[in-house]
Amino acid sequence: MPSSVWSDVLHSSEESRWRTPLELFEVLDREFGFELDAAADDLNALCPYWFDEACDGLSQDWNSPTTYRANALEVGPCPPPPWETVWLNPPYGRHSTPRWIEKAWKESRAGLTVVCLVMACTETAWWHDLVSRATQVRFLRRRLHFKGPDGKTGPAPKGSAGVVFTPWWTGPPQFVLWDHSERL
Numbered sequence: 001m002p003s004s005v006w007s008d009v010l011h012s013s014e015e016s017r018w019r020t021p022l023e024l025f026e027v028l029d030r031e032f033g034f035e036l037d038a039a040a041d042d043l044n045a046l047c048p049y050w051f052d053e054a055c056d057g058l059s060q061d062w063n064s065p066t067t068y069r070a071n072a073l074e075v076g077p078c079p080p081p082p083w084e085t086v087w088l089n090p091p092y093g094r095h096s097t098p099r100w101i102e103k104a105w106k107e108s109r110a111g112l113t114v115v116c117l118v119m120a121c122t123e124t125a126w127w128h129d130l131v132s133r134a135t136q137v138r139f140l141r142r143r144l145h146f147k148g149p150d151g152k153t154g155p156a157p158k159g160s161a162g163v164v165f166t167p168w169w170t171g172p173p174q175f176v177l178w179d180h181s182e183r184l
Contacts, residue, residue, distance in 0.1 A: 018146035019044035019090045020073060027180045028087070028162065032115055035083035038062065039090050039100060043149055045069070047087055057100060062086060062107045088116040100124035101163070105133050110166035120161040131161075135169040138162035138178035 025046050028034070037050035051057030055067045059087055063082045068114045086107065090100030097118060104114040120139060121127050131137060140160045145153045162178065 021144050024038040024180050032085045034085050034087040036086045038086050038088040085113050086114045101130045105165050108167050111167045114165045116163040120159040134163045134173040135166040136174045138176045141179040
């Protein structure tokens with residue numbers, strides 16, 4: 001397959017509602033205690049509160065949003081933000097991923113800890129420009145399998161990384177080879 005075709009397939013955002021593998025999310029949630037899912041919908045949200053496409057998480061101030069969704073059955077009445085920890089599995093795509101990762105970094109500068117799940121695209125400009133600002137980058141050992149809105153699962157087209165942005169970090173990122181299955 002020619003490299004330009006492969007790149008188009010790899011970075012396609014034709015379907016962006018793939019749910020994070022639950023076992024990975026649960027391990028990270030135990031560590032960070034996520035309160036907000038910054039890019040979700042009713043089918044794939046993993047936190048009690050989330051931004052969906054209508055709420056437009058890219059244009060919101062995550063510390064004081066004007067709109068958000070909540071699972072009121074599980075958490076009761078919606079308490080007002082601010083939240084401290086945010087989960088982000090952004091819609092993948094060559095144009096959307098960099099905007100979401102930049103937003104995550106900016107929100108961390110405003111006081112939030114944001115953990116992002118991204119493809120390990122170490123050859124891209126956004127990786128060099130934005131991930132280099134992270135507190136920690138966890139390269140996942142195995143290729144993840146995501147669940148689509150139709151219920152079918154499929155492997156990611158390449159390796160993934162957890163990118164952690166914290167409000168207090170000023171140094172270069174700590175790089176970690178990470179096997180989340182050891183923490184189940």
